[in-house]
Amino acid sequence: MGVLVVSRLIQAVFTLLGVSIALFFLSHASGNPVDAFVPIEASPEDRERLIHHLGFDKPVYVQYWRFITHAVRGDFGESLRNKQPNMSLVKARFWNSIKLASAALLWALCISLPLGTLAAVHRGRFWDRVAMTLALFGQSLPAFFTGILLIYIFAVVFNVLPVQGAGSWKHYILPTIALGWGVSAALTRLLRSSMLEVLDSEYIKLARAKGLRESIVVWKHALRNALIPLVTFIGFTWGVIMGGAIATEVVFGWPGMARLAYEAVVTRDTPLLQSVVLVWASIIIGANLVVDLLYGVIDPTIRA
Amino acid sequence: MAIAAQVSIPIHVRTFRALRKLPSIPTVIVSLTIFLAVFANLVVPHPPTQIHLEKSRQAPAFIEGGEVKYILGADRLGRDILSRIIKGAQVSMMVVAVSVTLGAAVGTAIGLTAGFHGGWPDAFLMRIVDAMLAFPAILIALVFAVTLGPSFWVVVAVITLLLWAPFARLVRGQTLSWKGRDFVNLAKVAGCSNLRIILVHILPNVRDSIVVLATLQVGWVILIEGTLSFLGAGIPAPTPTWGSMVADGRELIRSAWWMSMFPGVAIFAVVLSFNLLGDWLRDTLDPRLRQL
Numbered sequence: 001m002g003v004l005v006v007s008r009l010i011q012a013v014f015t016l017l018g019v020s021i022a023l024f025f026l027s028h029a030s031g032n033p034v035d036a037f038v039p040i041e042a043s044p045e046d047r048e049r050l051i052h053h054l055g056f057d058k059p060v061y062v063q064y065w066r067f068i069t070h071a072v073r074g075d076f077g078e079s080l081r082n083k084q085p086n087m088s089l090v091k092a093r094f095w096n097s098i099k100l101a102s103a104a105l106l107w108a109l110c111i112s113l114p115l116g117t118l119a120a121v122h123r124g125r126f127w128d129r130v131a132m133t134l135a136l137f138g139q140s141l142p143a144f145f146t147g148i149l150l151i152y153i154f155a156v157v158f159n160v161l162p163v164q165g166a167g168s169w170k171h172y173i174l175p176t177i178a179l180g181w182g183v184s185a186a187l188t189r190l191l192r193s194s195m196l197e198v199l200d201s202e203y204i205k206l207a208r209a210k211g212l213r214e215s216i217v218v219w220k221h222a223l224r225n226a227l228i229p230l231v232t233f234i235g236f237t238w239g240v241i242m243g244g245a246i247a248t249e250v251v252f253g254w255p256g257m258a259r260l261a262y263e264a265v266v267t268r269d270t271p272l273l274q275s276v277v278l279v280w281a282s283i284i285i286g287a288n289l290v291v292d293l294l295y296g297v298i299d300p301t302i303r304a
Numbered sequence: 305m306a307i308a309a310q311v312s313i314p315i316h317v318r319t320f321r322a323l324r325k326l327p328s329i330p331t332v333i334v335s336l337t338i339f340l341a342v343f344a345n346l347v348v349p350h351p352p353t354q355i356h357l358e359k360s361r362q363a364p365a366f367i368e369g370g371e372v373k374y375i376l377g378a379d380r381l382g383r384d385i386l387s388r389i390i391k392g393a394q395v396s397m398m399v400v401a402v403s404v405t406l407g408a409a410v411g412t413a414i415g416l417t418a419g420f421h422g423g424w425p426d427a428f429l430m431r432i433v434d435a436m437l438a439f440p441a442i443l444i445a446l447v448f449a450v451t452l453g454p455s456f457w458v459v460v461a462v463i464t465l466l467l468w469a470p471f472a473r474l475v476r477g478q479t480l481s482w483k484g485r486d487f488v489n490l491a492k493v494a495g496c497s498n499l500r501i502i503l504v505h506i507l508p509n510v511r512d513s514i515v516v517l518a519t520l521q522v523g524w525v526i527l528i529e530g531t532l533s534f535l536g537a538g539i540p541a542p543t544p545t546w547g548s549m550v551a552d553g554r555e556l557i558r559s560a561w562w563m564s565m566f567p568g569v570a571i572f573a574v575v576l577s578f579n580l581l582g583d584w585l586r587d588t589l590d591p592r593l594r595q596l
Contacts, residue, residue, distance in 0.1 A: 015435060023447065140576040142527045144534045145550060145568035148557065152565070156558050246442050247531055251554070261443070262535060265450045273450060277443055 008292055012285045019281045023274050024064050089272065090257060090279055097256035100249070101241045103172055104179035105234070111184040113223075116191025120199060120226075121218055131188050138185025143244040147178040147251035164253035175252040179244055183237055190233055194226040201225075228295075235291025242280060327584045330577035337574050340390050341397035348387040349375070353542045356382035361560045377562040379552055385562060388544035389570050395545050396574070399456070399529050400522050403463040408518050410464065411471025412510070416502050418472065419479025429472065436469040441528055442535075449537030456539050459532060463525055474517055478510045512589040519582035523575040530571050546571050 119131035141149075154161045154174060162171050198204065199222055207217045242258065249259040257276055264273035340347060359382035365375045376385040418426040445462045452458050482488065483506070491501050532538035533547025541548065546567040553563025 018435075136576065136579060140523060140579055141572050142530050142534075142547075142568075142575075144531060144547070145564075145571060148550060148554060148564050148568065152557055152561060156561070242443075244442075246446070247534065250535065261446065265446050265535065265537060268450060270450065273447065277447060280443060 005293060008289055012289045015285055016278075016282060020067075020278055021064070023277060024067060087275065089260065090275055093255055093257045093260050094279070096254065097242070097245060097249070097258055100172070100175055100179065100254060100256055101238070101245060103176040104183065104241055105237070107176050107180035108184035108187055111180070112187035112191055115184075116188045117195055117218065117223060117226075119188065119192045120195030123196065128192075131192065135185040135188045138181050138188075141181070142247070143178060143182055144247035144251055146181050147175070147248055150174045150178055151251070165255065171252075175248050175254055178251070179241060179248045182244060183241060186237070187230065187233070191226060191230060194229050195222060198222045198226045232291055232295055235287050235294075238284065238287040242284065325588070327580055330580040330584070333573055333577035334581055337393050337577075338397060341394040344390050344394035348384075348390050349373075350384040350387045352383060352387040352391040352544050354383060358382065361556065361563075363560075364562050364566075376566050377560070379549070379563050380556065380560075383544075385549075385566055388549060389546070389567055392544045392546045392549065392567065392570070393574075395539060395543060396526050396529060399460060399463065399539075400525050403460045403467055403525055404518050404521060406460070406464045407467030407521070408471050408514055411468035412475045412507075412514060414468065415472040415475025415477075416479055416506065416510075419476035420483060420498065420502055420506070426476070430476065433469045433472050436466070441466045442531060445528065445532050446535065446537050449532065454532075454537050454540050459529060459538055462532075463528060466528075467521060467525065470521065471514065471517060474513055475510055478513055479506055482506050482509050516582060516586040516589060519578060519585055523578040523582070526571065526575050526578070 115127075115131045115134070118127040120128075122128055151163045151174065155163045161174055162168075163174060165171060199218075204217060204222055207221055208214070212221075245256065245258040246262055248254065249256045250262050253259075257280065261273060261276040261280070263269075264276060356378070359374065359378045360380055362371070362374045362378035362382065364377035364385070365372045367377075374384050374386075376389070378384055379388070414429055418429040444466065445459075448458055448462045479502075488501060488505055491505055496504075529538060529545070530547035530550075533545040534551045536548070536551070538547055539545050549567035550564045550571075553560060553565075553567075556563055
């Protein structure tokens, strides 16, 4: 077990390094990065001075080495636009994103657990159809449009909920729904097929033969086992949520990391974008790592 | 001597019967979208990029203040929404056609190779596939768009890059299961080259799964392309894309809701139809593919 942990950890570090290399060389692939934000009126000497000041005149691997040695100490350089250290910019928004993603995941679970179970238990009948239709809709709606639709219904037509920023608990409602909607679709489908398999198994038949009440059979015994594939999926979903978060954070003006990435895209602020993407990638890799290890704990059959 | 005549159902009857089984509404929507995509330039009521500032934020025809000429209204620069939606269909379908074809081709090739040869190339390739599947697509697409500048080919390249992994994984799994069958071993014994075995014996059996996955991925590609355009990292102006139309209408949602609503509904309807069609295809061709 310990060997597994260490090997997974090493793999995670390597993946992270790979990502940082890819990012770094990608941004230097299309000419000198300084050209993205140098004003047009700048003279060639000014441009040269800026290049030298930012260290862009050194060979690429030297630049990368500087980047990495600073990065492990938490120094991700300065944002080109804001002239502030990138790390402080990211840190300020980091927790907001985590809060929103967690709320969305919680919401998705609250919807998909009952819905998926009901769909499996009443297969082919009313709840099944409802659940599958909702799942289909959730997978066919783009996150940004869901957000805009929600804004239109709840803020324009019925003026009940705030739609920008992250002031109070009320601000959480619409973005959480928008973000969690797509995730709940996938979770419902997964839980349904998982439950269908579990409900067919031997020990469930035994539980029924023992005379246990159907509700205990389903909700206590079947559900617990059906949740196992969901755990790995949730780890994977965490990354997906962070991706969908960009659209949601932009639409709702949520002060999170995803919106920071978007702003970096718009202003072509490459160092800032690199920092955000790196932090993001670490979170995803970390989450997958945790899920991998947790899987060994939850499912005793693979521990051997 | 009478030989019993072989009764064979003529092909046009067979095709008609097969077509009748298709799910009606999704097929209509998908066919309409493809038709509009192909003939967009002939079908648009107005030139999609023509600016008429005096018609700015014109309401759609069925609301007061609207006129029939601009049946779905106009945007901030007075461009006709319906024409832009039709042109946007063409753009989306082009992105879909190119990237799904490329992604499926590359993914299938890699999956066949990995599955058939096994060993360390298999392990290595599948590790890459796993890593790729773990990353949020938007992030990667954004980085590409920023560093290489947004354009049609950058969008296609990024989507293809993200698309090949599911195909590779599917094809590899299928190849592994077909590889052990008797007819493959017989072919080997008969002296067929590996390439011939892969192409002539394994690939035709994997074909159905590839088609189902491709249809199911179309919806995803449209959503990703839409999100990229919404964030400004997709195909740049003045080409109308559904995503950028939604983005344009965002600030004016109170006064001119049609600017965002109609392209959004278009995305939803088309993606839904492709998903339904893909589900139907999967159930028809091979219900064992349900885990897709």
